[in-house]
Amino acid sequence: MATVLWLHGGACNGNTMSFLNAEYPSVCDLVTDFGIEILWHPSAGLEMGNQVQALLKDILAEKIPLDIFVFEGTVVLGPNGTGRYNMFAGRPMKDWVYELAHVAKYVVAVGNCACHGNIPAVPPNPTESTGLQFHKTKKGGFLGEHFVSRGGLPVINIPGCPAHYDWITQVLVALAVGRAKDIQLDEYQRPLTFFKTFSQTGCTRVQFHEWKISAEEFGQGTRKGCLFYELGCRGPLTHAPCNRILWNGVSSKQRSGHPCIGCTEFAFPWFDLAPGTIFKTQKVAGVMPKESVYEVDKFTYMLHAVTARIAAPKWATEDIFVV
Amino acid sequence: MATKQHLVIDPLARLEGDVRADVFVEDGHVVDVQVEAVMFRGFEIILRGKDPLAGLIVTPRVCGICGGSHLYKACQAIDTAWRTEVPPNAWHIRNIAQACETLQSVPRWYYAIFAIDFVNKNYAKSKLYDEVVKRWAPFVGTSYKIGLEISALPVKVYAMFGGQWPHSSFMVPGGVMCAPQLDHITRAYALLERYRTEWLEKVWLGCSVDRWLENKTWDDVLKWLDESESHRNSDCGLFIRFCLENGLDKYGAGVNAFLACGSYIDPEFYPVSTIEGRNQALQSPSGVVYNGKYYVFDQMNVREDITHSYFEGSSLLHPWEGETVPLDPEVAKKQGKYSWAKSPRYLIDGKPVPLEAGPLARQVVAGYEEAKSACPAAGRIEHGIDPLFKNIVSKIGPSVMVRVLARMHEAVKYYKWVKEWLAKVDFKDDRFYKKPKELPEGKGYGGTEAARGALQDWIVIENGKIKNYQIVTPTAWNIGPRDSKGQMGPIEKAIVGAPIKNPEDPIEVAHVARSFDSCLVCTVHVYDRKRGKELARYKLGTFK
Ligand code: SF4
Ligand code: SF4
Numbered sequence: 001m002a003t004v005l006w007l008h009g010g011a012c013n014g015n016t017m018s019f020l021n022a023e024y025p026s027v028c029d030l031v032t033d034f035g036i037e038i039l040w041h042p043s044a045g046l047e048m049g050n051q052v053q054a055l056l057k058d059i060l061a062e063k064i065p066l067d068i069f070v071f072e073g074t075v076v077l078g079p080n081g082t083g084r085y086n087m088f089a090g091r092p093m094k095d096w097v098y099e100l101a102h103v104a105k106y107v108v109a110v111g112n113c114a115c116h117g118n119i120p121a122v123p124p125n126p127t128e129s130t131g132l133q134f135h136k137t138k139k140g141g142f143l144g145e146h147f148v149s150r151g152g153l154p155v156i157n158i159p160g161c162p163a164h165y166d167w168i169t170q171v172l173v174a175l176a177v178g179r180a181k182d183i184q185l186d187e188y189q190r191p192l193t194f195f196k197t198f199s200q201t202g203c204t205r206v207q208f209h210e211w212k213i214s215a216e217e218f219g220q221g222t223r224k225g226c227l228f229y230e231l232g233c234r235g236p237l238t239h240a241p242c243n244r245i246l247w248n249g250v251s252s253k254q255r256s257g258h259p260c261i262g263c264t265e266f267a268f269p270w271f272d273l274a275p276g277t278i279f280k281t282q283k284v285a286g287v288m289p290k291e292s293v294y295e296v297d298k299f300t301y302m303l304h305a306v307t308a309r310i311a312a313p314k315w316a317t318e319d320i321f322v323v
Numbered sequence: 324m325a326t327k328q329h330l331v332i333d334p335l336a337r338l339e340g341d342v343r344a345d346v347f348v349e350d351g352h353v354v355d356v357q358v359e360a361v362m363f364r365g366f367e368i369i370l371r372g373k374d375p376l377a378g379l380i381v382t383p384r385v386c387g388i389c390g391g392s393h394l395y396k397a398c399q400a401i402d403t404a405w406r407t408e409v410p411p412n413a414w415h416i417r418n419i420a421q422a423c424e425t426l427q428s429v430p431r432w433y434y435a436i437f438a439i440d441f442v443n444k445n446y447a448k449s450k451l452y453d454e455v456v457k458r459w460a461p462f463v464g465t466s467y468k469i470g471l472e473i474s475a476l477p478v479k480v481y482a483m484f485g486g487q488w489p490h491s492s493f494m495v496p497g498g499v500m501c502a503p504q505l506d507h508i509t510r511a512y513a514l515l516e517r518y519r520t521e522w523l524e525k526v527w528l529g530c531s532v533d534r535w536l537e538n539k540t541w542d543d544v545l546k547w548l549d550e551s552e553s554h555r556n557s558d559c560g561l562f563i564r565f566c567l568e569n570g571l572d573k574y575g576a577g578v579n580a581f582l583a584c585g586s587y588i589d590p591e592f593y594p595v596s597t598i599e600g601r602n603q604a605l606q607s608p609s610g611v612v613y614n615g616k617y618y619v620f621d622q623m624n625v626r627e628d629i630t631h632s633y634f635e636g637s638s639l640l641h642p643w644e645g646e647t648v649p650l651d652p653e654v655a656k657k658q659g660k661y662s663w664a665k666s667p668r669y670l671i672d673g674k675p676v677p678l679e680a681g682p683l684a685r686q687v688v689a690g691y692e693e694a695k696s697a698c699p700a701a702g703r704i705e706h707g708i709d710p711l712f713k714n715i716v717s718k719i720g721p722s723v724m725v726r727v728l729a730r731m732h733e734a735v736k737y738y739k740w741v742k743e744w745l746a747k748v749d750f751k752d753d754r755f756y757k758k759p760k761e762l763p764e765g766k767g768y769g770g771t772e773a774a775r776g777a778l779q780d781w782i783v784i785e786n787g788k789i790k791n792y793q794i795v796t797p798t799a800w801n802i803g804p805r806d807s808k809g810q811m812g813p814i815e816k817a818i819v820g821a822p823i824k825n826p827e828d829p830i831e832v833a834h835v836a837r838s839f840d841s842c843l844v845c846t847v848h849v850y851d852r853k854r855g856k857e858l859a860r861y862k863l864g865t866f867k
Contacts, residue, residue: 010364014387014489020431021475021488028471031462038462044435046442046461048833049332076362079651085363087343087652119369119384126365126649162387162490218495219413219756221502247487248479250510256486257500258493261380269380273373275788278380279495323505323750 002034002067002176005059005100006041009093010086010120010129011073014162015111016043021248022165030169034176039064053089060099068175069104069149071097074113074120074129075142085127094142097132101143105151106175107132108158110168115157115188116141116266123272133157133189137266151180157189161263166245167194188266190239199260200235202243203252204321209236211312212305218279220257223319227259229289232281234262234270236293327354328826332833342802346832348823353832356818358802360663363633367647370792375401375761375784378792379492382780385794390489391424391481392773393794395586398494400780402596404767405496407759411590412752413498415744416484418587418606419511421771422737422744424488426477428774429734430522434459434470437727437837441565443830451565458558466526466558473522480511480741498756508745519738529557532735539710541718544728559731566724570822575723575835577817578677579716581684582669582800584620584770584777585609587740589700598622598768606707606740607772608698610688611678613671615717617693622768622779624670625795631804632665639668639675639807642781642793643766666803666812667795675806679813680776680797681839682730683721686712704743706736726838730774763787773797775840801839814839 006016020027027044030036040047040055047055058064075094076086083092101107109132112118116131133141133155141155148154158167171191174183184192200206208215208226215225227233235243238260242252253260259279262268271277282290288298296304330346347355366385370377378397383390395417402409409417438459446452458466478488484501485491493500519532528535530553538544544563547554554560566572585605592604602609602620609620627645630637633655635648650660668675678684688694690713694701701707712729719725763786770779776797783791803812811819814836821831 010362012384012387012390014384014390017387017390017489020435020471021478023472023475026468026472026475028462028468044439044461046439074364076364079649082651082653084652085649087362119366119381120364122369124368126368127363129364161384217756217758218500219410219498219502219754221500221504221755223502223504242487248475248482250479251482251486253486253491253493256482256484256491256493257502258486258491261492263490273377273380275374278374278376321504323753 001037002172003037003039003065004068004070004172005039005066005104006070006072007088007093007096007100008042009071009073009097009114010076010127011111011113013043013072015072015168016041018162018165019110019168020165022169023249025169025173030172034173036172036176039066056089056096056100060103062103066100066104068106068108068172069100070108070110071114071132072110074117074127075132076127076129077142078126078128081128097142101132101147101149104149106153106156106180107149108156108171109133110158111163112159112161112263112268115159118161119269122269134266153180153183154185154189156183156185156191159188159190159264159266160240161268164242164245164247167191167241186239190264194241194245195239195264197239197241197244198236199238199240199242199254199264201241203235203254204243205254208316210308211316212308213312213316215257218257222255222257222321227254227257228281230281231259232261232279233259234265235260237291238262238265240264330823330826330829330832332829342836344818344832344836346818346829348826348829351823353819353821353823356815357661358804358815358818358836359661360802363649363663365647365649367645367792367794370789373789375404375782375787375789376495377789378780378782379495382794383490383492386796387489388428389424389773389775389778391420391485391491392771392778394492394494395421396769396771396778396780398496399596399769399771400767400782401496401769402767403598403601403769404765404782404784405596405759405762407497407596408594408757409498409590409596410752410754410757412748413755414588414590414593415747416499416501416503416755417494419741419744420481420484420494421586422741423477423481425774426518426734426737426741427474427488429730430470430527431474432774432840433727433731434464434467435461436840438562439467440830440833440837443828445825445828445830446569449565449568451561451568454561455565458561469522469526473518476514476518480514483507483511495756497759498754500756502753502755503748505750508748511745512742515738515741523734523738527558527731527734529553529560532738535735536706540714544715562727563724571834572719572722572724574821574831575726575817575838576721576820577679577813579721580614580676580678581612581687582620582678582680582777583607583609583685583688583772584622584779585698586770586772589703592700601770602698604700605698606700606704607685608689608694608701608707610691610694610697611669611671612687612691613676613678617688617691618671619697622770625779626668626670626675627793627795628666628668628675628803628806630666630807631660631662633660633663634665637807642779642795643783643791645781645791645793647793662804664799664803666806667800668806675808677803677806677810677812677816678800680800681726682733682774682776683712683716683726684776685772686729686732687716690714705739709736723834723838730840761787776800
């Protein structure tokens, strides 16, 4: 049994859409099998208008206990700190968020926007957007560095643009069945159970990565090469379980020939989308990837790369996942 | 003496994004309305000065519900700016993915967003109420659960090609990133068949998709309804009966003028990505229907009016010249502005007119024979030209019911189309991408039909950077405020005239607004206009 209130700030609804894709448990299962009571959700709630306002007021007056406050989207502070760029139920959304976060047992930030500001916060950040407890990589955000909810945890960040449904549902179930104390968080307050491994873990191209065999251009799907050397894949640098907990149960970016864009790291979107940085590996001296996963100098790296390529078995240069 | 009431609904909810509606009621009918979009994120400002490819990553995040559609048109905007040659296989994959997003949206939207309002206590007297509650109550309704869970299947097809849904960026200028294998194709068929057997035919239609597609007129639909128990008892049958019983076929007409920018390229007609060549390659045809007349769609005729939007000025500009300078709403209100949405307009004989975008618009446009000559590719695909909704609108006019039916009809068509495109993926012509020449200067236009309507981007590239980027969404077409001439947009127009049976629970306003499936969350309060006093707070029947 747990009550959940889900609100949207400066959001695209992508996390809700991801959530609705859930299987095992599905969203309906959460309600029927786990006794999760969704007090209100902007896309699925029945109430509107004054009813929502009344519900929110009852929660703030603690007539209705709020176990889990889920927030999706950025906290919009603009213009000039007024929050008027994002009004909700008659007042700036930021004011609701502040008060609700302080009566909730647990606060969960779902998706990058709520975690750290994400794309809306890219310079020039026209809406003065920020995350609940981080602004990009810097701790603090809207609720401040020291915020801890009543249940004793800081904001639980489930990053990703969007967050995978499984990361969301499993955290909700853990909180609902009383396992909050087992949720270990990393320095960015991400549940370690999901975010200790890399997006590369389980990638079907890892063998290519080892042999330094590169995919030269798009449109080769899984068939050839690793996306790290030319196409900017951030799989080895990104904490995320995308290749062990597959997307929609069937795939991942890398499996469809799409380089990981590092969307679970708090510096996303990388390089603030500057010209020349999208789907292109940033290199030193035109050859060595700037952000190497190997902690070695340029010469050692080159030597290692050449040797690996020479030693690569024949299959590594062929189309392995054939039609 | 008639009493005038002022209802403020805040938030209206389930419209995605945020909206407040001020509704004025007289003699049980809405006589005036102002719809306000209350949230701003400034994506067009963020895109300035960024990498031209940034649109592929940023615009899907404008809306996670139609993120795939944002990707499709963002990609085409660069395709046309760079004049890419996209291999046929890549077009088929782009089309498959794009249509699967809509196949997902149809049941998810119907059950999670739209039909749960029928559970409202205002309908407790309906003969069909018990059945409606049994099937469509949120989370626990029998069809609700099937509908929601089935909606996750088409996006598995998307994910096989795009890696994930929502928010992939796998379409790139020149093609797609993936190179599917045979098992992706076969599994896609299997997922689509499951969608058809477990929901589309079994729950929604109560008949085969081919039987449904035999319906060419409103009379055919009524005959279909009477034809068998399984038709009448299907969710579609129940929906039509419920609407007819409760008058949902009688209100919510809107501007009765339509825009489709078209979608789903047939590569045979499109060897090089150009703006000019796009119309003829569209399998879902483009066109504008105004005063019952068909006009060939030309993106050069699109304008954005910001007279009543929270942006500086009152210009009426083509999106390549578009400006986005936000104002503090408190300040802007004093200038008579009342919404974050801009008001897109289309020039007909030099006059800017409001148009409805969405499934109904697409289906009406597809009913015109002229669409076939403007978009010959539409004449090639089965049901590309489709007379049903042109007939329904001419027979009984647009309404909440008709708009919803048009959306549901598309599930049937797109199911067939996706199968057709899957069959066209040719492994012998093993190309899914052709590396384009990245031009440092250029202007591009990309358009598609998101589940909720015409979605378009305009990009200006200078010195290898984005100089200007404008996104015109279907929501803006539909929910935009009045323009400089005081013309209402489709949703405002559609709400006017709606009957309000219970001012404390104006569910009818919600039906109209939600029938457009706009990406905004609404707010409605109820006031007595004369005394300026808030009336008793209305309550929507809660389901527990
Ligand atoms: S494609 Fe990316 S995630 Fe996969 S092995 Fe290469 S670098 Fe790692
Ligand atoms: S693979 Fe990378 S870009 Fe893709 S979802 Fe995972 S973390 Fe995000």
